[in-house]
Amino acid sequence: MCGIVGVVPSGVGGMDVAGFLLEALALQEYRGYDSAGIAVVDCDGGGVRRLAVSGRVAKLKEAARAGGFGGFGGGTVDAIAAGIGHTRWATHGAPTERNAHPILAGGGAAIVHNGIIENHDELRAELRGRGRRFRTQTDSEVIAHLFAEGLRAGGDSLRAMRSAAGKLRGAFAVAAIARGRGEIVCARRGSPLLVGEGEGTLFVSSDAPALGGAAKRVLHLADGDCALLRAGEKARIVSAGGRRAGRQWRQTGAARAAANLGGYRHFMKKEIAEQPQAAAAAMADFVGRTGGLRTGAFGGELLRAMRDCRSVNIVACGTSYHAAMTARYWVETLAGTPCRANVASEYRYRADPGAGGSLTVAVSQSGETADTIAAAAAAKEKGARLLAIVNESDSTLARDCGRALPMRAGMEVGVASTKAFTAQLTVLLLLALGIAKEKGTLSARVEKGIVASLRRLPELLRGSLLLEGVMRKWAGEIVSCHSGSLVIPAKAGIQTGGGGKGKAGLDSRFRGNDKVFNDGVLFIGRGGHYPLALEGALKLKEISYIHAEGCAAGELKHGTLALVDAHMPAVVLAPGGALAEKTAANAAEIAARGGRLYVLAAENCGARIAARKIARVDDGCEWISPIVFAPPLQLLAYYAAKIRGADIDKPRNLAKSVTVE
Ligand code: AGP
Numbered sequence: 001m002c003g004i005v006g007v008v009p010s011g012v013g014g015m016d017v018a019g020f021l022l023e024a025l026a027l028q029e030y031r032g033y034d035s036a037g038i039a040v041v042d043c044d045g046g047g048v049r050r051l052a053v054s055g056r057v058a059k060l061k062e063a064a065r066a067g068g069f070g071g072f073g074g075g076t077v078d079a080i081a082a083g084i085g086h087t088r089w090a091t092h093g094a095p096t097e098r099n100a101h102p103i104l105a106g107g108g109a110a111i112v113h114n115g116i117i118e119n120h121d122e123l124r125a126e127l128r129g130r131g132r133r134f135r136t137q138t139d140s141e142v143i144a145h146l147f148a149e150g151l152r153a154g155g156d157s158l159r160a161m162r163s164a165a166g167k168l169r170g171a172f173a174v175a176a177i178a179r180g181r182g183e184i185v186c187a188r189r190g191s192p193l194l195v196g197e198g199e200g201t202l203f204v205s206s207d208a209p210a211l212g213g214a215a216k217r218v219l220h221l222a223d224g225d226c227a228l229l230r231a232g233e234k235a236r237i238v239s240a241g242g243r244r245a246g247r248q249w250r251q252t253g254a255a256r257a258a259a260n261l262g263g264y265r266h267f268m269k270k271e272i273a274e275q276p277q278a279a280a281a282a283m284a285d286f287v288g289r290t291g292g293l294r295t296g297a298f299g300g301e302l303l304r305a306m307r308d309c310r311s312v313n314i315v316a317c318g319t320s321y322h323a324a325m326t327a328r329y330w331v332e333t334l335a336g337t338p339c340r341a342n343v344a345s346e347y348r349y350r351a352d353p354g355a356g357g358s359l360t361v362a363v364s365q366s367g368e369t370a371d372t373i374a375a376a377a378a379a380k381e382k383g384a385r386l387l388a389i390v391n392e393s394d395s396t397l398a399r400d401c402g403r404a405l406p407m408r409a410g411m412e413v414g415v416a417s418t419k420a421f422t423a424q425l426t427v428l429l430l431l432a433l434g435i436a437k438e439k440g441t442l443s444a445r446v447e448k449g450i451v452a453s454l455r456r457l458p459e460l461l462r463g464s465l466l467l468e469g470v471m472r473k474w475a476g477e478i479v480s481c482h483s484g485s486l487v488i489p490a491k492a493g494i495q496t497g498g499g500g501k502g503k504a505g506l507d508s509r510f511r512g513n514d515k516v517f518n519d520g521v522l523f524i525g526r527g528g529h530y531p532l533a534l535e536g537a538l539k540l541k542e543i544s545y546i547h548a549e550g551c552a553a554g555e556l557k558h559g560t561l562a563l564v565d566a567h568m569p570a571v572v573l574a575p576g577g578a579l580a581e582k583t584a585a586n587a588a589e590i591a592a593r594g595g596r597l598y599v600l601a602a603e604n605c606g607a608r609i610a611a612r613k614i615a616r617v618d619d620g621c622e623w624i625s626p627i628v629f630a631p632p633l634q635l636l637a638y639y640a641a642k643i644r645g646a647d648i649d650k651p652r653n654l655a656k657s658v659t660v661e
Contacts (some may be wrong), residue, residue, distance in 0.1 A: 001031050001032055001033070001089040001114070001655040001656075001657050001658055001659045001660060002031075002033065002086065002087060002088050002089050002101075002113070002114040002115075002206070002659065002660075003025070003028035003031050003033065003086065003087040003114070003205075003206050003207055003210060004084070004085075004086055004112050004113075004114055004173060004174075004175050004193065004204065004205060004206040005021060005024040005025060005028065005084070005085045005086075005203070005204070005205045005206075005210045005211070006021075006082070006083065006084040006085065006112070006175045006177075006184045006186070006203065006204040006205070006229075007020055007021065007024075007082070007083055007184075007201060007202070007203050007204075008081070008082045008182065008183060008184055008201065008202040008203075008229045008230065008231050009080070009081075009082075009201050009231065010199060010200030010201045010202075010231060010232065011200070011231075015080075015201065016070070017040055017070060017078075017080035017082075017083040018038060018040060018064060018069055018070025018078070018080065018083065019070070020083075020214070021038045021040075021083050021084070021085035022038065022057065022060060022061050022064060022085070023212065024085060024205070024210045024211065024212060025038070025057045025060070025085045025086075025087055025210070026057045026058075026061075027209055027210045027211075027212050028087060028205075028206075028207055028209065028210040029056070029057055029087065030413045030415075030656050030657075031087065031089075031207065031655055031656050031657045031659075032089055032415055032650065032654055032655025032656050032657070033087035033088055033089045033655070034054070034055070034088065034089060034090055034095035035052065035053060035054045035055065035087075035088045035090070035095045035096065035097065035099065035100035036052065036053060036055075036056070036057050036059075036060045036085070036086065036087045036088065036100065037050060037051060037052025037053070037060065037085065037086055037088075037100040037101055037102055038050070038051055038052075038060070038064075038069075038083060038084065038085040038086075038102065039051075039083065039084055039085075039102035039104070039110040039112075039177060040070060040078075040080045040081075040082070040083035040084075040177075041080065041081045041082045041083070041177050041178070041179065041180070041181060041182065042078065042079065042080060042081065043079040043080065043081045043182070044079070045179075045180040046081075046179070046180070047108050047179045047180075048104065048108045048109070048110050048177060048178065048179050049069070050102055050104055050110060051063055051064055051067065051069050052097050052100035052101070052102070053097055053100065054095050054096050054097050054100065057087065070083075081181070081182030081183075081231065082177050082181070082182055082183055082184050082229075082231075083177070084102055084110065084111075084112050084175050084176070084177055084184060084204075085102075085112070086100070086101035086102060086112035086113075088100050088101050089655050089660075091116055091139070091660060092116075092120070092137060092138050092139040092140075093136060093137030093138045094137070098135060098136055099136045099137055099138050101113060101138075101140065102177075103135075103136060103138065103140055103141050103143075103144045104135070104144065105132075105141070105144035105145045105147065105148035106132070106133075106145075106148055107148040107151055107152055107178070107179070108148075108178055108179025108180070109144060109147050109148040109151060109176060109177070109178040109179070110144065110176065110177050110178075111140065111143050111144045111147060111174055111175065111176040112174065112175050112176075113138075113140035113143055113172055113173070113174045114172065114173045114174075114191045114193075114206055114659060114660075115170060115171035115172040115173060115174075115190065115191040115659070115660060116139060116170045116171055116172075116660050116661065117139040117140065117142060117143065117168050117169065117170045117172060118169045118170035119167075119168070119169040119170070120139035120140075120142050123142040123146070123167060123168075124141075124142055127142060127145045127146070127149075130149075132145045132149075139170075140174075142168075143164055143168065143172070143174055143176075144176075146163070146164035146167055146168075147160050147161060147164045147176050147178075148160075148178075149164075150163045150164055151178055157176070157178065157181060157183060157185040157228060158185055158226055158228045158236070158238060160185070161174075161176060161185045161186070161187050161226050162187070162226050162238065162242070164187075165187045165189065165226065168189070170190070171189065171190030171191045171370065171660065171661065172187070172188065172189055172190065172191055173186070173187075173188040173191040173192060173193035173206055174186060174187050174188070175193075175204050182230065182231045183228060183229060183230040183231070184202070184204055184228075184229045185226065185227070185228050185229075186204050186221070186226065186227050186229070187221075187225065187226040187227070188221050188223065188224075188225060189223055189224055189240075190223065190370070190374075191206070191370070191659055191660075192206055192207075192220065192368060192396045192659070193205075193206055193220075193221050194206070194207075194208060194218045194219060194220045194221065195218065195219050195221065195227055195229065195235050195237075196208075196211050196214070196215025196216075196217070196218045196252075197215055197216065197217055197218075197235065197249075198214050198215045198216040198217075199216070200232070201214070202229035202230075202231075202235055203215050203229075204227070204229060206659070207368075207657070208252065208394060209411075211252075213252070215252055216251065216252060217249045217250060217251050217252060218249070218250060218252055219235075219237075219247040219248060219249045219250070220247070220396070220399065221237065221247065222239065222240075222245070222247060223240070224239060224240025224241075225237055225238065225239055225240065225245060225247070226238045250394070266414065266638075266642075266648045266649050267412075267413035267414040267649045268414035268416050268418060268543070268634075268638055268648050268649055269638060269648075271412055271413070271414055271418045271419045272418045272419070272465070272631055272634050272635060272638065273465065274409075274410065274419050275418070275419045275422050275423075275461045275465070275630075275631055276457075276458035276459070276461040276462050276465075277410075277458070278407075278408070278409040278410060278419040278420075278422065278423045279422055279423060279426050279457050279458055279461055279627070280457075280458045281408040281409070281410070281423075282407050282408050282409065282423040282426040282427050282430075283426050283427075283430060283454055283457070284408070285297035286430045286434075287430075287451055287454050287455060289455075291451075292444070292447045292448060292451050293430070293433050293434060293437060293447060293451055295434055295437055295438070298405075298434050299403075301403065302387065302403055302405075303434070303438055305359050305385045305387070305403075306359060306431075306434055306435045306438045306439075307435075307438035307439060309337070309357065309358055309359035309385065309435070310337075310338075310357040310358060311337060311338040311339065311340070311354055311357065311358045311359075312327075312331045312335075312337055312338070312339040312340075312358065312359050312361060312435065313339075313340050313342065313352075313354065313355060313358040313359070313360040313361070313379060313384060314327060314328070314339070314340065314341045314342065314360075314361045314362075314363060315342045315344040315347050315360060315361070315362050315363070315372055315375035315376060315379065316341070316342075316343075316344055316362065316363040316364060316372055317343065317344050317345065317364070317369050317371055317372055317658065318417070318538065318658075319365075319416075319417040319420070319421050319535060319538065319539075320363045320364050320365060320369075320372070320417070320420075320421075320424060321341060321342075321343055321344070321363075322421070322531045322532070322534050322535040322538070323363055323421055323424035323425050323428060323531075324341035324342075324361075324363050324428070325341040325530070325531035325534070326425055326428070326528050326531045326532070326626050327339070327341065327361075327425075327428035327429070327431070327432060328340065328341045329527060329528045330428065330429055330432035330433075330528075330623070331431075331432045331435060331436075334432050334433060334435075334436040334441065334442060334446070335432060335435040335436035335439050335441050335442075336436075336439070336441045337435060337439065338354075340354075342375065344362075344369070344371040344372040344374070344375035345371040345375075345661070347375040347378065347379075348371060348374040348375045348377075348378045352378075352379070352382060355378075355379045355382035355383060355384045356382050356383030356384065357383065357384075358379070358384045358385070359384070359385050359386075359387060359435075360376060360379035360380070360384035360385065360386050360387070361386075361387045361388075361389060361428075361431070362375065362376040362386065362387070362388045362389070362397055362401055363388075363389045363390075363424055363428070364388070364389075364390055364391075364395075364397050365390070365391045365392070365407070365409075365412055365417055365420035365424070366390075366391070366392055366395060366656065366657045366658075367388065367390035367391070367392040367393075367395020367396060367397035367398050368392070368395055368396055368397065368657045368658075368659050369397070369657070369658050369659070370658065370659050370660055370661050371658070371661060372397060373396055373397050373400060374661070376388070376397065376400060376401055377400065386400075386401040386402060386403065387401060387403050387404070387405065387431075388400075388401035388403065388404040388405070389404070389405050389407065389424060389427050389428065389431075390404055390405075390406065390407065391406070391407040391408075391409050391411075391412060391420050391423065393406050405427050405430075405431065406427075407420060407423035407424055407426075407427055408423065409422075409423035412656075413649065413656070414648070414649045415542070415543075415649060415650060415651055415654050415655065415656050416539055416542055416543050416634070416637070416648075416651070418539075418630075418631075418634045421535065421630060422461070422627050422630050422631070425626060425627045425630070426454070426457065426627060429450070429454070429623065429624065429627075430454075433447065433450060433451075449621065450621070450623050450624075453620040453621045453623060453624045454624060456620055457620065457624055457627060457628070460618060460619065460620045460624070460628045461627070461628060461631060463617065463618050463628075464617045464618075464619075464628050464629070464630075464631045464632055465631050465635075467600075467615050467617060467631075467632045467635065468635050470615045470632075471615075471632050471635035471636045471638075471639055472635070472639045474598050474613065474615075474636055474639075475635075475636050475637075475638075475639030475640040475642075475643060476639070476643060477569070477596075478521055478546070478569045478598075478636075478640055479544070479546070479640050479643045479644055481567060481569060481596075519547060519563075520546070520547040520548055520549055520563065520568070521537070521540060521546060521547070521548040521549075521568075521569045521570070521571065522537075522548070522549055522551060522560065522563070522564070522568060522569070522570040522571070522590070522595070523536040523537045523540075523548060523549070523550045523551070523570075523571045523573070523633075524550075524551050524552070524553040524556060524570060524571070524572055524573065524583070524586060524587070524590075525550075525552070525553060525572075525573035525583070526552065526553045526554060526579040526582060526583050526586075527575075527577075527579050528575075528622070528625065528626040529573040529575055529583075529625070529626055529629060530550075530552045530553070531626070532573055532626050532629055532630060532633065533550035533551060533552070533553075533571075533573055534550035535550070535630065535633065536548070536550060536571060536573075536633035536636070536637070537549055537550035538550070539633060539634055539636075539637035540636065540637040540640060542637075542651050542654060543637055543638070543640075543641040543646055543648055543651050544637060544640035544641040544644050544646055545641075545644070545646060545651075545652070546640060546644075549563075553572075553582070553583050553586035553587075554582065554586060556586055556589060556590070557589065561589060561590075561593070564590050564593045564594070564595040565593060565594055565595070566594035566595070566596070568590075568594075568595045568596065569595075569596045569598060570587075570590045570595045570596065570597055570598065571598045571599075571600065571633070571636070572586075572587045572590075572597055572598065572599045572600070572601075572609065572611070573600055573629055574587070574599055574600065574601040574602065574605050574607065574609060575601075575602040575605060575619055575622060575625045575626075575629070576602045576604040576605040576606065576619075576622070576625075577622045577625075580605050580606065580607040581607045583607065583609075584607035584608060584609045587599065587609045587611065588609075588610070591610060591611065596612075596613075597609070597611035597612070597613065598611070598613045598615075599611045599613060599614045599615070600615050600617065600629060600632055600633070601614055601615070601616055601617070602616070602617060602618075602619045602625060603616050603617065603618045603619070604619075615632065617629065617632065
């Protein structure tokens with residue numbers, strides 16, 4: 001999603017400001033965006049210059065090079081006093097060059113904004129009434145005008161920003177520059193923003209990795225803070241109440257290794273392959289070579305919360321929510337404790353009388369998902385104790401929750417979450433075991449068995465990755481039936497275009513070839529594999545753009561079964577265990593209606609499923625089975641997207657870090 005970066009160099013002319021901004025924008029590309037831009041203040045009282053494009057940072061770099069912007073790409077580096085940059089994920093207004101940030105306002109001010117201004121219509125009308133002219137369709141432009149008005153009224157930048165921020169409703173992180181001022185002023189409420197410092201140079205960013213190690217220390221602004229970054233001075237921070245505030249600086253570790261494809265064509269594929277190591281890292285502190293679960297790794301305070309909680313309440317979005325749904329089975333079965341998995345965007349607006357006395361677990365790869373952060377805050381207000389499970393330890397969610405269990409999956413770049421999902425599942429299973437042990441519901445025999453299976457998990461994941469060839473074949477078949485090789489049965493009564501392209505009155509998919517698209521793929525599972533069916537469908541949708549639906553296998557006959565005909569591929573998740581026969585019966589219901597079954601079955605699944613396509617996987621035991629089943633589904637989606645030529649790592653309309661509501 002949108003990303004902000006800004007820099008105030010320590011000395012005039014010593015730094016290639018435009019070059020830094022462009023590289024920093026490239027480092028935050030993984031967040032997902034559809035336009036990008038930079039703006040700089042020239043030294044010696046110079047004005048503000050802006051450069052923006054619709055599309056990728058590479059295009060922005062090209063434009064900078066072609067126009068000699070700031071000396072980027074050769075030539076003399078311009079003397080620049082401050083600069084800001086932005087990658088925009090469009091919400092209000094199309095992703096055009098004009099709507100891209102930085103956004104200019106009269107008086108030589110420019111702003112970049114992450115978040116959504118909810119009262120922008122109102123403010124726009126007021127500002128228009130005062131003669132301001134709007135250039136963009138964005139909600140953000142009101143901030144630029146309010147800030148410029150504050151400057152014109154003779155206020156300093158900090159006062160102008162505080163006054164603008166005071167009029168905004170909604171979430172924002174904003175940074176601004178203005179003509180003749182060697183400074184950046186910024187503010188945040190409900191959207192993260194940090195300030196960095198390195199050898200006298202000051203930085204602002206929505207995300208530490210964008211600074212690429214240039215900042216030696218960073219501080220995270222608190223909600224309501226404004227900050228002034230001026231060359232040669234220390235960062236000045238003012239709290240929501242208007243007082244000078246001291247926020248805690250943290251040394252930054254070694255710069256995070258730049259994302260590297262390591263010989264793979266796509267990050268998603270690389271990250272799928274990394275799952276055995278990621279799972280091993282996720283459990284390293286809890287599972288040794290011998291013995292049971294090492295509960296000491298949870299820490300005394302968390303152990304107390306685990307023991308005392310009356311219920312477990314998990315909040316998460318997307319793939320992380322699917323991990324949460326699986327965890328529900330584990331917590332309820334192992335610990336005998338009520339557990340709910342909640343979609344964070346819904347939870348934040350629910351009353352939830354059960355929150356008090358719960359351990360609320362916020363699960364998020366990025367730790368920056370706005371809905372999950374807000375859901376955790378809502379639970380805390382109701383008296384819940386919080387725990388974050390995050391891949392990014394220095395994230396807003398980890399800080400807000402005050403307690404975090406790291407997934408340790410390593411940086412995930414592909415928008416489609418893969419290794420973070422299996423790492424989340426691993427940590428959640430450890431948590432369920434820990435709660436059960438603390439509450440005294442875990443027998444030594446069960447503990448020993450599950451921990452022994454966890455030890456085998458990396459090896460089992462390697463085994464399931466070997467299904468790559470089969471998944472590639474299945475993907476080919478699924479794509480071909482999606483892209484229309486099936487003849488419409490005459491009795492269906494659908495008119496075709498009779499061979500003529502462009503005939504009116506007929507869905508364009510049916511024109512010209514007497515063929516019909518299949519409209520989806522079904523994924524079914526039961527128990528801990530039901531959430532995995534949802535995840536398999538989500539993965540396929542998000543990167544291949546083929547519609548897919550996950551369904552609890554037993555729920556099929558209550559509606560979804562109506563979709564099934566000879567054109568419907570159905571992926572059946574069939575582990576062994578108590579539910580195997582039930583799942584087989586549901587698969588038979590699909591087969592009886594001509595549906596094409598693709599069955600992913602555990603080696604020990606004895607149930608008879610009559611299907612032409614069956615792939616077997618050694619899934620260890622029922623507890624870790626959902627983790628081992630995940631990689632083949634990810635590979636199926638990957639190859640479907642590859643065959644269709646989709647942009648696998650950056651699927652359309654999506655972002656890696658979903659920082660707006
Ligand atoms: C996963 O493939 C998705 N891109 C998405 O559903 C993601 O899991 C969701 O946005 C939550 O993100 P988080 O884990 O960073 O909070």
